[in-house]
Amino acid sequence: MNCAVAERLRECLVDEAMLVEQRQPVEARARHDHLEVVAASCAVLDAELVRVRERATQQGLETLDSHAAMLLTARTLRPMAEIGLFPLGIVLLPTERVPLHIFEPRYQELIDECLDSDEEFGLVYADEEGVREIGTLAHVTEVLERFDDGRLTILVVGGLRFRVEALTRGRSFMTAEIDEVEDDAVDVDPDTAVRAAGAFRALAALAGAETDDPDEASPQLSFELAAQVELPPEAKQQLLELRVEQERLDLVAELLDDARIALIATRELGDRAKRNGSRTEQ
Numbered sequence: 683m684n685c686a687v688a689e690r691l692r693e694c695l696v697d698e699a700m701l702v703e704q705r706q707p708v709e710a711r712a713r714h715d716h717l718e719v720v721a722a723s724c725a726v727l728d729a730e731l732v733r734v735r736e737r738a739t740q741q742g743l744e745t746l747d748s749h750a751a752m753l754l755t756a757r758t759l760r761p762m763a764e765i766g767l768f769p770l771g772i773v774l775l776p777t778e779r780v781p782l783h784i785f786e787p788r789y790q791e792l793i794d795e796c797l798d799s800d801e802e803f804g805l806v807y808a809d810e811e812g813v814r815e816i817g818t819l820a821h822v823t824e825v826l827e828r829f830d831d832g833r834l835t836i837l838v839v840g841g842l843r844f845r846v847e848a849l850t851r852g853r854s855f856m857t858a859e860i861d862e863v864e865d866d867a868v869d870v871d872p873d874t875a876v877r878a879a880g881a882f883r884a885l886a887a888l889a890g891a892e893t894d895d896p897d898e899a900s901p902q903l904s905f906e907l908a909a910q911v912e913l914p915p916e917a918k919q920q921l922l923e924l925r926v927e928q929e930r931l932d933l934v935a936e937l938l939d940d941a942r943i944a945l946i947a948t949r950e951l952g953d954r955a956k957r958n959g960s961r962t963e964q
Contacts, residue, residue: 706781707782707783707826707835708780708783709783764850764858764859766796766803766804766855767803767805767846767855767856767857767858768803768804768805768820768855769806769807769808769856771807771809771915772805773818773915773918773922774805774817774820774838775840775921776818776902777905777906778839778905778908779823779837779840779909780838781826781836781837782835782838783833783835784833784834784835788854790832791855793822793836796821797822797825802821804819804820804844804846804860805817805840807915813846814919815845816863816919816923817844817922818840818844819841819842820840820841821841822836822838840909843862843863844863845860845861845863846859846860847860864925865927866925868926868927868928869928870931874931878904878907878931878932878934878935878938879898879907881935881938881939881942882896882910883895883896884938885911885938885941885945888942893910902927903927904921904931904933905930907938908937911937911938911941917937920933921934
């Protein structure tokens with residue numbers, strides 16, 4: 683990992699490593715009218731490098747109304763049913779649990795429909811560059827609070843990954859036809875799983891966090907580990923887009939090691955700041 687990436691990780695850390703249980707509800711300010719669906723960012727973490735690549739010519743974008751609709755390729759698709767999309771400034775990983783505060787009427791409508799039908803919606807990462815084409819199905823596991831004005835706070839858990847194949851129209855919120863993203867059939871080196879799990883245990887111990895011991899044999903260990911630590915959205919999007927568990931575990935181990943080193947440095951800096959200017963005994 684280069685210096686720029688490590689520095690970005692340090693900037694994202696606060697006094698302690700933040701676990702999912704410590705998160706406050708994310709306010710769902712999803713203003714997607716100006717956003718386009720953009721292609722996968724192809725696994726880079728630096729803010730200067732994570733510029734979204736446009737799709738290949740045959741996978742171009744066609745603007746429809748206030749959204750950008752993706753042209754279908756000639757390959758045979760296996761689209762799932764049409765779903766509602768929720769573009770947010772966060773990335774939801776499979777198995778990750780995140781609280782969301784829903785205040786826009788169109789997304790209140792989406793969430794209420796999901797609750798009534800016990801169906802999922804698609805959460806996709808969005809920023810000033812656009813909406814990423816690879817996202818995660820989100821299932822509402824609990825309504826934490828409802829307000830008289832229609833706002834609600836919910837808890838969601840990440841499920842399958844998907845790729846947006848075509849945006850659709852007709853609803854107040856963004857909708858799309860999607861296709862499941864599946865991993866390539868590549869065996870995982872057990873030593874890599876051990877290393878990644880060890881990096882997680884070391885970080886959790888340093889932060890004083892009580893966590894379940896990771897199952898090193900889990901087929902989605904990388905997501906299970908990363909879902910418990912607050913990581914930059916670019917890093918999480920990279921994990922989401924990788925289709926080889928071995929590569930994800932390598933990246934997770936590296937991210938967790940750097941997070942632990944950064945946390946140590948942050949604490950040492952804080953200790954020095956507390957001692958700075960204090961009287962020393964003669």
